Amino acid sequence: MNGEIIVNVCMGTGGIAAGAEMVMKAFQDEFAAAGLENATVQNRCKLHKVGCRGFCAKDVLVDISVDGEVSTYQFIQEDMVKRLVREHVVGGKPIREWMAGDDYHVFHDNQTKVILHDLGKINPESIDDYIGVEGYTAAKKALMTMTAEEVVNEVKNSGLRGRGGGGFPTGLKWSLCAANEADQRYVICNADEGDPGAFMDRSMVEGNPHAVIEGMIITAYAIGATRGYVYIRAEYPLAVQRLRIALDQARERGFLGEKLFGTSFEFDIKIKLGAGAFVCGEETALIASIEGERGMPRAKPPFPANKGLWGKPTIINNVETLANLPPIINKGAEWFASIGSEKSKGTKVIALTGKIRNTGLIEIPMGMPLKDIIFKIGGGIEGDKLFKAVQTGGPSGGCIPQQFIDLPVDYEGLKSVGSMMGSGGMVVLDETDCMVNIAKFFLTFTQEESCGKCVPCRIGTKRLLEILTRITEGKGKKGDIELLQELAEDVRDSSLCGLGMSAPNPVISTIKYFRHEYEAHINRKKCPAKVCNKLLTFFIRPDQCVGCGMCAKACSVKAISGDLKQPHRIDNALCIKCGSCYDVCKFNAVVKD
């Protein structure tokens, strides 16, 4: 045993929340302790923090590699580290019962990792780690051996489309921008990941920030920009911190600043923190926000590629789009175009979440059938409940029901069933989720985030939400479904920007595929999934109740009575239907109907 021992601890937001910092510290302590007894162990040991490898549900994940043989451990806590160091690192005997099982490998084996390839392997705070995996070779190749036009053409030929949601061909956007006469052009990285249920950009920036920077250098060179901005959410403190470190390191090495790679090209990047407005993901609103204004969109054209930041031609690319550029330049357009489906090339990073066993960050070739994502990579529905629908595209997308389970996941496929790719969030819903409630949830979101500039969006989303709210509260009227449909179409057709145009999608798609749930709420005043509390009645089954009194203690309106060790009762005249008793009962004695 003369080789290296490498310990990688997953330190994304998910890992840290599960206690990765304590695990890291425990390893440091144990190494120091072991080193006192045996100096050689400490010298051969390397401890790394790595970015998210996608399977956050199994955090804290730890890789221990001895002589190149890697063992992956799951659910590691600080008190387990002592045994890991003693038995595996020092003793050379892996601890089988703590290792990640088959599901961990099935989760990874069905993916195609192009841009997530190095996440979880390299230290995001080390530029040398990135350089060690061919980092910055693509930027160097582009700047030193290719003309700007050749770079644009390479990206055009690759078929890469914007990963932020719209799916506009990246190369085409670039050539439109480069065609303008201008004394200044800008590159903006859109890391304002506002979709609830999405964390692709966060994980990418946290796990491999240099790849995003390299993508921006390539873009800047292709369109002739000397200034760049990363517009990133202030809600992602770890991502911002790692990006700052990466920018400083890149500047130190001469990858940013003047005379990049010894050429005459200059380019530098500034970070702009978003201040919490979903609409700023829209290109023109984002530009207004960088300029220090209220982030309100304006009518297009002119498009930012012609007239963008401070009136100059500007390219705004999403984090994932930018991260695709280094592999395209290094391996060529043909290689990239060989992955994916006919009109959607390459891979897509997806945040797979909700009522599914294996939640996490995944990367699939475009066109993979929905069922492979949910039942192979995702491992099926949590708790063996029935699959009901999958929500894609965040508040702009729709719900896709069981009948389309064979649907290929790419831009065209999702659009054909009334949803969209969006930035790649995928929330799996099971039989216990109410589709009217889901539509209401998204409308609450868009209504709050509507900037208020145009009438259809400002007032339309408010009216849509009011109708949905009354339906979920048992005050739905005959004709409400038709009213929702009509209003939804009006808002979609007449809003100024993408937020308003897509805001009705959750309503339209849930009515289309789950009309019977709306009808049950309106006509029978029942919520079939038993989610909408106001339509439910709570009662206690005397045969199941052991009289522990937990429910009575939890009830804030004292609607539950009963003697200790005797079955309790709920007074429905007092009950406010909050569901607290249902949550605390350990004997399934509280039922709702």
Next chain:
Amino acid sequence: MENQMEEVLEGIYQKTVAHGDNIITVLQEIQNAFGYVQEETVNWFSARTNIPASKFYGVITFYSQFHMTPRGKNIITVCSGTVCHVKGASRIISRIRDDLKLAEDKPTTKDMLFTLENVNCVGACSIAPVVVVNEKVFGKMNPEKISKTLKTYKE
């Protein structure tokens, strides 16, 4: 206005406006320094920069990050993203309100110890439901766990 405050504001001015930064950055710095954006700080900056105060208010009211009232010592942020929603974020919020005896429309406790806020999504969906207390992320929360967690901050 106290001299000390003016000194801080001048420092922010030199750090931001003098370097060409815009008013969003200015307001972010003010909020970092004082915890919230007070009216007098806006008026000071308006006079110093010749930008109308109304422009500052326009920006403050547009972005959810900015607050014009003092916030508590501990900031509890409950994620209300899609996944947290379907996994019971609303029950966590009502437990927190119960525990802290917060009325429906009040974000901050009387003793100024806690402020309850929500965020659209912290992007940690695989460990939903998520609560963030002073930038520390707590995953897989439930009403019981949040009660226990908050107790540690009360001391």
